[in-house]
Amino acid sequence: MLRVTKLADYGIVLMTQFASYRESQTHNARDLAAEVRLPLPMVSKILKVLAREGLLVSHRGTRGGYSLARAADGITVADIIRALEGPIAVTECTDKVNGDCDLERVCPVRSNWHRINEAIREALEKITLAEMRRPFPPGLVKLTDPRSVRTFHA
Amino acid sequence: MLRVTKLADYGIVLMTQFASYRESQTHNARDLAAEVRLPLPMVSKILKVLAREGLLVSHRGTRGGYSLARAADGITVADIIRALEGPIAVTECTDKVNGDCDLERVCPVRSNWHRINEAIREALEKITLAEMRRPFPPGLVKLTDPRSVRTFHA
DNA sequence: CCTAATTAGTACTGATTCGGTCTTCAATGC
DNA sequence: GCATTGAAGACCGAATCAGTACTAATTAGG
Ligand code: SF4
Ligand code: SF4
Secondary structure (H helix, E strand, C coil): CCCCCHHHHHHHHHHHHHHCCCCCCCECHHHHHHHHCCCHHHHHHHHHHHHHCCCEEEECCCCCEEEECCCHHHCEHHHHHHHHHCCCCCCHHHCCCCCCCHHHHCCCCHHHHHHHHHHHHHHHHHCEHHHHCCCCCCCCCCECCHHHCCCCCC | CCCCCHHHHHHHHHHHHHHCCCCCCCECHHHHHHHHCCCHHHHHHHHHHHHHCCCEEEECCCCCEEEECCCHHHCEHHHHHHHHHCCCCCCHHHCCCCCCCHHHHCCCCHHHHHHHHHHHHHHHHHCEHHHHCCCCCCCCCCECCHHHCCCCCC
16 A cells, blocks of 8 residues: 555646646636546546645636646645645654554654655655656656654654 | 555564564564554564565464564565555556556556655665664665656556 | 464454545526 | 536445454474
8 A cells, every 4th residue: 555545646637637738727627537537526526625725726607617726836746645635644643633643652663754754745745747747857856865854843 | 645554554663673672582472562552463463464474484382473584674664564565556556466547548647656656665665674773863865856766667 | 292372364343434426506607 | 597617515335444353273391
């Protein structure tokens, strides 16, 4: 596992689709569903959430649809995952809101997990839709090693 | 989400416990359960799998138990996750054995996801039990950016 | 040998989450 | 007003998770 949900996965596919057109252009759910070959109800559901979470803006009524809320290089993969499945937390204890592991007080690996989580989160935070639109060019940025991520509360 | 299962999480806790004693020492399930404060049945189940997957060796009978199959710096976090929850695959399509996403043929983000997955896998592959045993010292290794990971099949 | 300790294997269960659909209501343009 | 489109949320079957329980095999020690 260590799997991202289909919701988030599809969400990224959809958002990339937006990013591959003129940025302000609106698309309705039906057309998008056809373009990316996903069932319409699924697409509707995802777009709804993305709009609610502020990554898309919606336009109701005839000839309505959705458009990107920000430029494609201002939206990251992490943003989309967060919108669709909540905070990025690899372990229970790294989730500030829902976290409730009994071992937290005594767990020997908690602080290290926390850093690993930060490294992954930061990596996803750096990948924008504009980049996701086409295969990554080689050698852009160097990421942080989990072992060197600073933590501030333990 | 993007969560590792409790099984794997606890598995790592248990393995670090092994690593914090003399390496060849054997520990039985009951003692370990008490030490890490986890329910015995859970601990038994996990140790069993870890032994089956070759990360621990088991010794049956009275005064039996488990011991590390290799030195603590030869066992990685990725090993443990793989043993307990299968191949590390962030998306459906990155899982070579169980992967079956309908979009694979047409998905615009598949190759990028693949690289992100490699980056995460490689990161976890580099963290050993010996390191996990205590808080990471800062600045050891630099990880690969997902955008620069080479892929060999698309 | 007998027995107690210990792992091996597996089956089971309740709870949760996932993936996906459907229905009903609200807004908008023509 | 009416067709189109999104908003909100209920709903459902299937899968997975987290955890337990039970039985069989193996071994040490007396
Ligand atoms: S406290 Fe330890 S066991 Fe509990 S979630 Fe965090 S890492 Fe896993
Ligand atoms: S193919 Fe595209 S949609 Fe399907 S799992 Fe891979 S990334 Fe996600």
